[in-house]
Amino acid sequence: MLLAMARHTGPRMVQCYLCRHRFEVGGRAQSTSCPGCNKPVIVGDLILKGSTLKGPKKEERTCGKIVVGKKARLMAEFVEAHGGIECEGTIEARHVLTSRLVLGAKAVYKGDLQAQTVEMKPGAKVKPSQFAVPEDPIGLADLPQSGSG
Amino acid sequence: MAEGDMTIVGSDSHFKGELTFDSTAKINGKFDGQINGKGELLVTNNALCKADVNVGAAQVDGKVEGNLTAKDTIKLNANGSVKGDITAAKMAMAEGSSFYGMCAVGPDAPGGAKPAPAPQGGQQPPKK
Numbered sequence: 001m002l003l004a005m006a007r008h009t010g011p012r013m014v015q016c017y018l019c020r021h022r023f024e025v026g027g028r029a030q031s032t033s034c035p036g037c038n039k040p041v042i043v044g045d046l047i048l049k050g051s052t053l054k055g056p057k058k059e060e061r062t063c064g065k066i067v068v069g070k071k072a073r074l075m076a077e078f079v080e081a082h083g084g085i086e087c088e089g090t091i092e093a094r095h096v097l098t099s100r101l102v103l104g105a106k107a108v109y110k111g112d113l114q115a116q117t118v119e120m121k122p123g124a125k126v127k128p129s130q131f132a133v134p135e136d137p138i139g140l141a142d143l144p145q146s147g148s149g
Numbered sequence: 150m151a152e153g154d155m156t157i158v159g160s161d162s163h164f165k166g167e168l169t170f171d172s173t174a175k176i177n178g179k180f181d182g183q184i185n186g187k188g189e190l191l192v193t194n195n196a197l198c199k200a201d202v203n204v205g206a207a208q209v210d211g212k213v214e215g216n217l218t219a220k221d222t223i224k225l226n227a228n229g230s231v232k233g234d235i236t237a238a239k240m241a242m243a244e245g246s247s248f249y250g251m252c253a254v255g256p257d258a259p260g261g262a263k264p265a266p267a268p269q270g271g272q273q274p275p276k277k
Contacts, residue, residue, distance in 0.1 A: 100244075117244050117245060117246075118242050118244075118246070118248070119242060119243065119244045120240055120241060120242035120254075121241060122222060122239045122240065122241045123239060124240070124254065125254055125255035125257075126240070126252050126253060126254040126255065127253065127255075128251060128252070128253040128258075129251070129252055129253075130250070130251055130252075131248050131249065131250060131251070131252045132249055133246070133247060133248045133249070134247060
């Protein structure tokens with residue numbers, strides 16, 4: 001399940017994380033310009049494999065999925081992934097917003113969370129963080145094919 | 150486990166007060182108060198538990214309103230719901246479960262059991 005490369009085949013519906021406008025993109029699109037706000041948005045998946053360190057940075061946002069591998073680490077103040085987050089490594093953030101969070105047995109997680117659903121395996125470590133599950137502040141629940149991989 | 154070793158609050162019962170147990174307790178009905186135990190607490194599907202809970206392990210299928218602390222594992226199943234803070238050494242959370250509160254999970258978590266220190270093999274700690 002984890003680290004399964006998400007290959008979108010057909011066109012898919014995404015929601016801009018800047019203006020919440022919904023539009024369709026090609027299955028393999030990585031980034032595009034939002035027709036609602038004309039700003040560039042990332043719609044592809046972010047896959048961190050090996051001992052990759054992403055960050056520390058201010059924000060990491062995508063309309064797709066974020067996958068953090070076993071030795072990988074993601075550090076950002078704000079993380080938003082409409083397609084879900086799968087973590088076997090480390091995520092350190094101040095605030096995380098996603099449709100679905102999956103924490104593997106060796107995952108280490110820190111960050112206030114708003115998610116529609118969370119799946120946590122025994123062994124995952126969570127540093128003190130505020131959880132709000134299920135929570136859908138940006139209306140991802142009715143997004144067609146939300147989180148399809 | 151023998152049924153005799155289990156403390157059960159029945160589905161048609163409403164218990165107010167403090168419950169202390171050693172082996173296993175099962176809440177099928179309503180509970181208001183405080184729960185302390187060394188063993189496992191089971192909160193079943195239609196149960197409502199308004200309590201601060203401090204136990205060895207817990208499995209939640211119903212609703213818990215209050216802080217939940219376990220030395221070992223907390224299992225929050227798909228129908229389970231917790232409004233309160235969770236502190237545990239391990240936690241399993243199923244898809245579909247509901248949780249609003251502060252979460253601290255791991256051996257370093259305040260309520261979690263810390264692993265025994267590794268034997269030093271007679272070595273002296275390095276001098277500073």
